[in-house]
Amino acid sequence: MKWSEISIHTTHEAVEAISNILHEAGAGGVVIEDPFDLTKERDTQFGEIYELNPDDYPEEGVVIKAYLPVNSFLGETVEAIKEAVNNLMLYNIDVGRNKVTISEVNEEEWATAWKKYYNPVKISERFTIVPTWETYERVSTDELIIELDPGMAFGTGTHPTTVMCIQALEKCVQPGNTVIDVGTGSGILSIAAAMLGAKSVRALDLDPVAVDSAKLNVKLNKVQHVVTVAQNNLLDHIDKPANVIVANILAEIILRFVDDAYHLLERNGYFITSGIIQAKKQEVKDGLVNAGFTIEETLTMEDWVAFIARKS
Ligand SMILES: C[S@@+](CC[C@H](N)C(=O)[O-])C[C@H]1O[C@@H](n2cnc3c(N)ncnc32)[C@H](O)[C@@H]1O
Numbered sequence: 001m002k003w004s005e006i007s008i009h010t011t012h013e014a015v016e017a018i019s020n021i022l023h024e025a026g027a028g029g030v031v032i033e034d035p036f037d038l039t040k041e042r043d044t045q046f047g048e049i050y051e052l053n054p055d056d057y058p059e060e061g062v063v064i065k066a067y068l069p070v071n072s073f074l075g076e077t078v079e080a081i082k083e084a085v086n087n088l089m090l091y092n093i094d095v096g097r098n099k100v101t102i103s104e105v106n107e108e109e110w111a112t113a114w115k116k117y118y119n120p121v122k123i124s125e126r127f128t129i130v131p132t133w134e135t136y137e138r139v140s141t142d143e144l145i146i147e148l149d150p151g152m153a154f155g156t157g158t159h160p161t162t163v164m165c166i167q168a169l170e171k172c173v174q175p176g177n178t179v180i181d182v183g184t185g186s187g188i189l190s191i192a193a194a195m196l197g198a199k200s201v202r203a204l205d206l207d208p209v210a211v212d213s214a215k216l217n218v219k220l221n222k223v224q225h226v227v228t229v230a231q232n233n234l235l236d237h238i239d240k241p242a243n244v245i246v247a248n249i250l251a252e253i254i255l256r257f258v259d260d261a262y263h264l265l266e267r268n269g270y271f272i273t274s275g276i277i278q279a280k281k282q283e284v285k286d287g288l289v290n291a292g293f294t295i296e297e298t299l300t301m302e303d304w305v306a307f308i309a310r311k312s
Pocket of ligand 1: 156165183184186187188189206232248250275
């Protein structure tokens with residue numbers, strides 16, 4: 001298996017939390033390079049003093065390194081790590097420089113390197129995701145094919161959190177529905193909703209890279225007459241009601257807008273939430289129920305959880 005090294009330059013204060021995030025993201029081994037180690041008295045069990053190479057250590061702060069398997073959702077894993085580290089600021093943890101670098105495959109190569117691990121994949125009853133650079137023959141007449149060039153945005157379609165959202169959309173979206181996709185990334189969920197017959201879909205993301213990528217993929221799949229893509233923070237300033245709201249974002253972020261989602265939904269509307277790790281399952285469930293939702297279904301895949309909640 002091929003590994004990619006992720007390195008995060010941060011503070012002593014954030015070491016434990018970031019190490020946990022890396023472990024949760026599936027990192028194989030975490031290495032901490034702390035300049036304090038250079039000045040510590042050290043000797044081996046045989047009494048020899050051994051030396052560390054100062055070039056391996058940062059002048060200030062700490063560098064945490066971890067190794068991630070190179071697979072079709074390496075991009076998503078790195079994005080999710082960055083997002084989780086940024087979120088530490090919400091808990092008043094000083095993350096310092098918070099400089100994230102990826103090596104082994106460098107950043108430019110990385111944009112294309114993962115392509116060879118990314119093939120057409122059937123991810124639900126009806127949907128198959130096909131990378132733009134692959135040719136694919138439709139297997140059955142009712143198969144829905146999403147062509148995708150995720151670039152550097154999250155959403156190759158193969159990540160468990162995305163797969164569960166698409167499966168949930170298949171159950172919830174009725175022809176003629178209006179849909180809002182919060183944190184659209186590559187636009188994949190909005191495209192899926194349009195292909196399921198939604199009459200209008202709003203695809204929102206805070207990250208301009210995601211907005212550009214979603215616009216490109218929406219055109220590629222010829223659903224631009226249904227899907228509008230815009231830069232937006234969660235549901236801020238959105239006032240048109242919807243039948244379905246879908247959000248594949250981290251638990252902490254979902255909890256910030258459950259009330260907004262409840263108010264924007266039509267009666268009997270669905271709120272599909274994903275991106276939730278097992279440890280946060282109960283907290284999100286409580287948040288949804290407290291806002292007034294009924295949990296219709298809980299989906300799980302690997303260590304991830306998704307909810308289909310309904311406004312009655
Ligand atoms: C895990 S990705 C999901 C991408 C895609 N929807 C999928 O399911 O594959 C989460 C996305 O949420 C976006 N995001 C994070 N915080 C946000 C916010 N406050 N408002 C809007 N989008 C946000 C990120 O930029 C990222 O593209």
